[in-house]
Amino acid sequence: MTDTSIQTEIDEIVEEFDFLGDWEERYKYLIDMGKALPGLPDTDKTDLNKVKGCVSQVWLVTGHEGDRLTFQADSDAHIVRGLAALLLRIYSGRTPDEILSVDAREVLKQIGLSEHLSPQRSNGLASMIGRIRGAAGA
Amino acid sequence: MTAQSSISPALNVEAIRAEFPILQREINGNPLVYLDNAASAQKPEFVIESVAGVYRASYANVHRGLHTLANETTEEFEKSREDVRRFLNAGSTEEIVFTRGSTEAINLVAHSFCQMCEPGDEIVLSQMEHHSNIVPWRLASEGRGLAIKWVRVTERGELDYEHLAELVNERTRLIAITHMSNVLGTVNNVTRIKQIADDRNIALLLDGSQSAVHLPVDVQALDCDFFVFTGHKLYGPSGIGALYAKRDWLERLPPYMGGGEMIADVYETHVTWADLPHKFEAGTPAIADAIGLGAAIRWMERHDRAAVMAHERALMDRAMAGLADIEGLRVIGTAQDKGAIISFTLDGAHPHDLAQLLDKYGVAVRAGHHCAQPLMRAMGVSATARASFAIYNTPEEADAFVDALKKAASFLI
Numbered sequence: 001m002t003d004t005s006i007q008t009e010i011d012e013i014v015e016e017f018d019f020l021g022d023w024e025e026r027y028k029y030l031i032d033m034g035k036a037l038p039g040l041p042d043t044d045k046t047d048l049n050k051v052k053g054c055v056s057q058v059w060l061v062t063g064h065e066g067d068r069l070t071f072q073a074d075s076d077a078h079i080v081r082g083l084a085a086l087l088l089r090i091y092s093g094r095t096p097d098e099i100l101s102v103d104a105r106e107v108l109k110q111i112g113l114s115e116h117l118s119p120q121r122s123n124g125l126a127s128m129i130g131r132i133r134g135a136a137g138a
Numbered sequence: 139m140t141a142q143s144s145i146s147p148a149l150n151v152e153a154i155r156a157e158f159p160i161l162q163r164e165i166n167g168n169p170l171v172y173l174d175n176a177a178s179a180q181k182p183e184f185v186i187e188s189v190a191g192v193y194r195a196s197y198a199n200v201h202r203g204l205h206t207l208a209n210e211t212t213e214e215f216e217k218s219r220e221d222v223r224r225f226l227n228a229g230s231t232e233e234i235v236f237t238r239g240s241t242e243a244i245n246l247v248a249h250s251f252c253q254m255c256e257p258g259d260e261i262v263l264s265q266m267e268h269h270s271n272i273v274p275w276r277l278a279s280e281g282r283g284l285a286i287k288w289v290r291v292t293e294r295g296e297l298d299y300e301h302l303a304e305l306v307n308e309r310t311r312l313i314a315i316t317h318m319s320n321v322l323g324t325v326n327n328v329t330r331i332k333q334i335a336d337d338r339n340i341a342l343l344l345d346g347s348q349s350a351v352h353l354p355v356d357v358q359a360l361d362c363d364f365f366v367f368t369g370h371k372l373y374g375p376s377g378i379g380a381l382y383a384k385r386d387w388l389e390r391l392p393p394y395m396g397g398g399e400m401i402a403d404v405y406e407t408h409v410t411w412a413d414l415p416h417k418f419e420a421g422t423p424a425i426a427d428a429i430g431l432g433a434a435i436r437w438m439e440r441h442d443r444a445a446v447m448a449h450e451r452a453l454m455d456r457a458m459a460g461l462a463d464i465e466g467l468r469v470i471g472t473a474q475d476k477g478a479i480i481s482f483t484l485d486g487a488h489p490h491d492l493a494q495l496l497d498k499y500g501v502a503v504r505a506g507h508h509c510a511q512p513l514m515r516a517m518g519v520s521a522t523a524r525a526s527f528a529i530y531n532t533p534e535e536a537d538a539f540v541d542a543l544k545k546a547a548s549f550l551i
């Protein structure tokens with residue numbers, strides 16, 4: 001459960017990335033965020049939890065805690081795992097209304113990772129966001 | 139080698155590069171280092187202009203035309219077929235069928251060949267085949283009681299010839315095998331395959347998608363029944379390729395697709411087929427692309443094939459030497475006879491991560507299963523990253539690849 005508001009969290013993410021210089025630093029940071037992600041037990045890496053549209057494997061598990069939605073994710077690729085970690089920071093532990101109030105794509109644009117946003121990039125990011133927002137009733 | 143226009147003894151790579159406009163591009167602020175050639179190669183101005191020239195100056199539908207443009211276009215189109223014949227050293231242009239590429243060529247052979255088989259007959263494939271030399275055989279053999287047998291691949295990524303010898307028997311009708319692996323770079327020993335198959339009357343199909351680009355090909359010397367290749371890997375247009383088949387086969391095989399162009403006469407009760415090779419070319423072909431393929435072949439023939447091969451292998455050796463310094467790096471495919479393709483994995487890094495990070499440095503490589511899932515399983519990996527070299531690559535680019543990979547590794551591990 002998270003105490004900071006979704007907007008505060010986004011502001012923090014943007015600030016962290018602003019502090020970083022070139023793409024190499026931003027990617028290192030993103031990859032490290034992915035490495036810090038707890039990941040999923042093998043029992044959760046099911047076909048049902050698999051995110052489609054990704055050339056590497058990504059799993060997303062949706063849960064509930066009270067009126068809030070929680071998400072856990074894992075991937076066998078570091079960059080995708082980092083992107084998943086970023087999405088979880090934004091969306092996990094939020095109410096459906098909060099989730100629907102924010103488009104993570106805007107955040108990725110702000111932090112200079114917009115190249116991952118095109119659905120043709122086959123990193124599954126668009127599918128991940130779709131799943132999360134879908135769980136929130138979008 | 140067969141007749142060539144103007145052979146240059148040594149390769150002037152800088153001059154060659156200057157003929158490829160796309161190589162001037164920068165990617166993410168770095169000069170493009172294009173090492174995804176096994177997937178598709180870039181095109182020289184000569185080919186681009188040849189295709190554009192068709193549309194600009196002399197375009198109409200081919201064959202049966204009674205006006206000047208139709209005659210001119212048909213002439214160019216058929217000249218291109220002669221280019222393909224010469225390139226493969228086939229006996230006759232009647233043995234050259236234009237297709238959309240290797241995939242369509244294999245589908246054609248699989249469909250028509252399997253119709254001539256009896257239940258219980260067997261087709262032999264290898265574990266190192268591209269999906270385009272697997273799936274057509276599945277589709278065509280299904281419901282016909284045909285069995286597909288798989289030749290194993292050794293740890294080094296060579297064909298297990300002893301296993302092949304065990305697999306072939308009196309029910310084997312055809313062996314379909316890649317001439318050069320798109321993942322491993324392995325060049326298969328066709329003489330040895332022929333020896334194993336011999337006196338059993340087994341047809342041999344060679345997938346030449348890679349070999350036509352990197353090795354001199356002589357279908358008569360290879361004595362294969364079918365040879366397929368595609369234009370887009372050969373510095374030619376996409377959407378065009380060719381099938382070589384021995385005349386006898388083209389006469390016996392039923393047509394693959396029906397339509398205009400492939401018929402002699404159509405009655406309400408029956409149809410008679412056009413002469414070879416048109417019997418297998420239904421509909422309006424990819425006219426400009428076929429003419430572009432001829433241009434690509436003539437462009438290739440300007441360069442000494444042995445010099446090109448030596449150049450590409452030197453690039454591979456240089457890159458391989460650089461990769462040897464990287465801890466946890468495993469090269470998949472270390473065959474003795476190997477073309478300039480390096481597939482590799484790196485402990486703790488996903489091939490997709492490597493490809494994405496290399497792209498940030500301007501280096502284009504491919505990552506994934508490379509349309510060869512049975513091979514991935516046989517080699518005990520789920521995916522690899524792959525760098526593949528072409529005529530226009532330089533030693534500096536091989537170094538840039540290794541340097542970028544070292545940086546990428548430092549991010550991930």
